[in-house]
Amino acid sequence: MNKKIEVFEEYSIPKALIYLALPTILGMLVNIFYNMVDTFFVGQTKDPNQVAAVSLTMPIYLLLMSFGSLYGVGGASYISRSLGSKNYDTVKNTSSFVLYASIFTGILSTIVFLIFMPQILKLSGASNETYEFSKSYLTIIAFGSIFVISQLSLGQIVRAEGSAKEAMIGMVIGTVVNIILDPIMILYMNMGVAGAALATIIGNACSTFYYIWYINNKSSFLSSKFQDCKLKKDVIINVIAIGTPVSINNVLISIANVFINNYATKYGNNVVAGLGISMRVFMLVLLIFIGLGQGIQPFLGYNYASKNYKRMNGAIKISCLFSLFIGIILLSFIWIFARDIVRIFINNEEVIEYGSQFLIAAYSIAPIFGFQFVFISAFQSFGKYIPSLILSLSRQGFAFIPAVIIGTKYFGLNGIMWAQPVADIFSIILATIMYLIIYINIKKHNNATSH
Numbered sequence: 001m002n003k004k005i006e007v008f009e010e011y012s013i014p015k016a017l018i019y020l021a022l023p024t025i026l027g028m029l030v031n032i033f034y035n036m037v038d039t040f041f042v043g044q045t046k047d048p049n050q051v052a053a054v055s056l057t058m059p060i061y062l063l064l065m066s067f068g069s070l071y072g073v074g075g076a077s078y079i080s081r082s083l084g085s086k087n088y089d090t091v092k093n094t095s096s097f098v099l100y101a102s103i104f105t106g107i108l109s110t111i112v113f114l115i116f117m118p119q120i121l122k123l124s125g126a127s128n129e130t131y132e133f134s135k136s137y138l139t140i141i142a143f144g145s146i147f148v149i150s151q152l153s154l155g156q157i158v159r160a161e162g163s164a165k166e167a168m169i170g171m172v173i174g175t176v177v178n179i180i181l182d183p184i185m186i187l188y189m190n191m192g193v194a195g196a197a198l199a200t201i202i203g204n205a206c207s208t209f210y211y212i213w214y215i216n217n218k219s220s221f222l223s224s225k226f227q228d229c230k231l232k233k234d235v236i237i238n239v240i241a242i243g244t245p246v247s248i249n250n251v252l253i254s255i256a257n258v259f260i261n262n263y264a265t266k267y268g269n270n271v272v273a274g275l276g277i278s279m280r281v282f283m284l285v286l287l288i289f290i291g292l293g294q295g296i297q298p299f300l301g302y303n304y305a306s307k308n309y310k311r312m313n314g315a316i317k318i319s320c321l322f323s324l325f326i327g328i329i330l331l332s333f334i335w336i337f338a339r340d341i342v343r344i345f346i347n348n349e350e351v352i353e354y355g356s357q358f359l360i361a362a363y364s365i366a367p368i369f370g371f372q373f374v375f376i377s378a379f380q381s382f383g384k385y386i387p388s389l390i391l392s393l394s395r396q397g398f399a400f401i402p403a404v405i406i407g408t409k410y411f412g413l414n415g416i417m418w419a420q421p422v423a424d425i426f427s428i429i430l431a432t433i434m435y436l437i438i439y440i441n442i443k444k445h446n447n448a449t450s451h
Contacts, residue, residue, distance in 0.1 A: 005083070007162050008302040013314045021295025021319070023168035024159060025288055037179055039280050041186040042196050043346035048273045050193050051346055053133035055276025056124045059257040060113070060138055061200075064145055066247045067105045068152025071098045073294075074243025075153065076160035077380045078235065080298040083161065083221065084305025091221045094235050095157050096228035099212075101239075102153045106146030113142035125261040129269065136194040144201030151204045154211035160298050161221050166214050174207030242380050245388035252396035259401060263408055263416055271413070274354030277345045282362040285330050289323055289370035293377035300381035309442060316378055316435075323370025334363040361417045365424050372424070375431040379438070387434045394430055399423035 007016050042050050075098035082090040113120065117135060126134045141148070151174060159167040178199050185195030215224045257279070264271045296319050303312040334341070342355035372391065379387040400423035407415025407422070 005162070008084070008299055009306070009308075013311060013318060016299055017296060017315055017318060020159075020162065020164045020299055021292055023164040024295035025291035026168055029284075029288065029291075037182050039277060040345050041182045042193055044187060045192060046346070046348075047192075048269055048346065048348060048351060049129045050133050051273045051351075052269050052276060053126070053130045053137060053193050054196060055272060055279070056121075056126050056130060056261060057134050057137045057141065058276070058279070059124060059253070059255070059261075060120065061141055061148065062253050062257065063251060064106075064109060064141070064148040065152055066249075066251045066253075067109065068102065068149040069156075069249075070153075070243040070247035071101050071105075071149075071239060072153035072156030072243070073246040073380060074239035074241070076156040076294075076297060077242040077301055077383065078238040079157055079160040079221075080301030080381065081305040081383065083298075084302040088221055090235065091161070092223035092225075092228045093230050093232060094239065095215065095222040096225055097231070097235055097239065098153050098157050099150070099215075099224050100226065100229045102150040103146055106149045109145040109149070110142050113138065113145070117142075124258055125265050125272075127265065127269065133193045136192075137197045140194060140197035140201060144197075144204060147201055147204035147208050151207035151211065154208065154215070156294065157222060158211055158214060158219070159294060160301075161219065162298055163214075163219070164295060166218070170207045170210045170214070173210050174203035174205075176203075177206045178203030238383070241385040242383060242388065245385055245392040246376075246380070248389065249392035249396060252392065252400075256396040256400050260404055260416060260419070263404060267413055270348065270350045271354050273346065273348075274342070274351045274356075275358050275416070277342050277351070277355045278358035278362055280345075281334075281341055281359055285327065285363065285366050285369060288326060288330075289373040292319055292323060292370060293373035296374070297377045297381050300378055304381050312378075312381075313439065316374055319374045320371055323374060324367055327367035327369055331363050331366040334359055334366075358417055361421055365421045365428075368428050369424060372428045372431040375435040378435060382438065382442075384438060387431075387438065390434070391427055391431055395423055395427040399426045 007019055011019065039051060039054055042054050075094050078094050079091050082088070082094065117138065121131060121134050121138065124134065151170070155167045155170050158170065181199035181202060182196060185191045185199050186193075187195075189195055191198070212224055215222045260275070261272060264275050296315055299315055300312050303309070303315075338356035338359045339352055342352045342359065345355075346352075372395070376388055376391055379385075379391075400419060403419035403422045404416060407419050409415070411418075
């Protein structure tokens with residue numbers, strides 16, 4: 001038996017989850033530096049406007065990541081289910097499609113960003129003080145769009161065949177390169193925010209090339225050959241159907257960031273800088289639980305396709321307990337060290353005050369925050385795109401935007417501060433209810449077909 005298949009079928013559930021999820025979580029922890037190192041070194045310029053510029057352009061970077069999630073998560077879901085049903089030709093077709101769709105979308109994104117740069121920056125909330133910094137950052141990100149999209153999508157499909165360690169290595173390579181280049185380009189070459197953007201793109205490129213090398217030389221099932229990129233209806237539908245809710249979620253995160261930045265701008269650039277730092281630090285808990293969800297997804301998808309529902313549901317229960325434990329630890333840490341953490345990024349008392357308040361509010365729901373990502377991963381593994389779409393529209397859409405509008409009207413800055421936690425609580429409850437309904441229906445269907 002292939003070792004990657006053995007993980008899905010023979011390992012105990014805790015051992016399988018450690019094998020699959022731990023490297024993914026560690027990779028995400030390393031990847032957090034992508035979201036914090038830039039802000040840290042830009043903060044060493046002691047210019048709040050440059051820190052604010054990085055925050056204002058983050059939605060555009062998240063938009064590119066949404067395209068990577070579209071192809072990567074959708075492709076990974078179909079690949080893991082195809083492995084479970086022993087359909088290996090579909091795995092090759094799907095993986096090749098993901099690669100070339102990412103490349104094409106990256107080229108198209110570069111063209112759009114460069115043509116509509118002024119309009120995009122205006123929508124992002126750039127002020128007279130931050131416009132030129134934001135423009136220099138976004139221009140470099142635009143030219144590197146292919147690498148931003150491809151490194152994320154390829155990492156997902158590598159993980160889908162059970163190669164969680166190799167997926168982590170790709171993330172680590174990119175992050176280490178970014179960490180090394182950031183101080184050189186931002187401070188010693190005096191490039192400021194442009195140096196942060198260039199270091200990020202070079203790191204993404206290194207990750208992309210590693211994944212392509214792995215697929216060509218080490219992969220058991222995946223393919224990067226153009227001749228395997230056949231535009232089959234079932235591949236396109238499955239990738240797009242499952243990937244779209246995740247992509248929409250990332251697009252909504254971008255829109256939500258633009259939305260909340262515009263509200264925060266009314267309170268001054270120091271508020272925007274504090275909000276931006278808190279959002280970067282919140283990526284710690286966000287990426288840990290995204291990593292948990294992505295790590296268990298191949299296991300869930302394989303066992304769902306194999307109709308081994310006991311292993312599948314056992315993995316979900318263990319994952320929820322783990323997320324509860326980690327969330328309590330993270331909340332306790334942030335509660336004690338919020339001001340010290342913000343001070344690491346910039347030594348400005350006003351920014352520290354705003355940033356620490358935003359940070360505590362954001363982490364207040366950490367103990368239950370991971371549940372929604374475990375359930376979202378389950379929906380993706382089942383091929384259930386409607387529940388995924390509903391949750392995507394909820395967290396950053398119909399729950400979050402009203403929370404900002406109503407909260408700001410009645411509570412001012414505190415309304416901005418607590419909008420996301422309120423939206424998350426609503427989404428967690430919704431995710432739990434939908435999962436219970438779907439699992440009960442799966443059990444009923446299984447009992448009906450077994451008699």
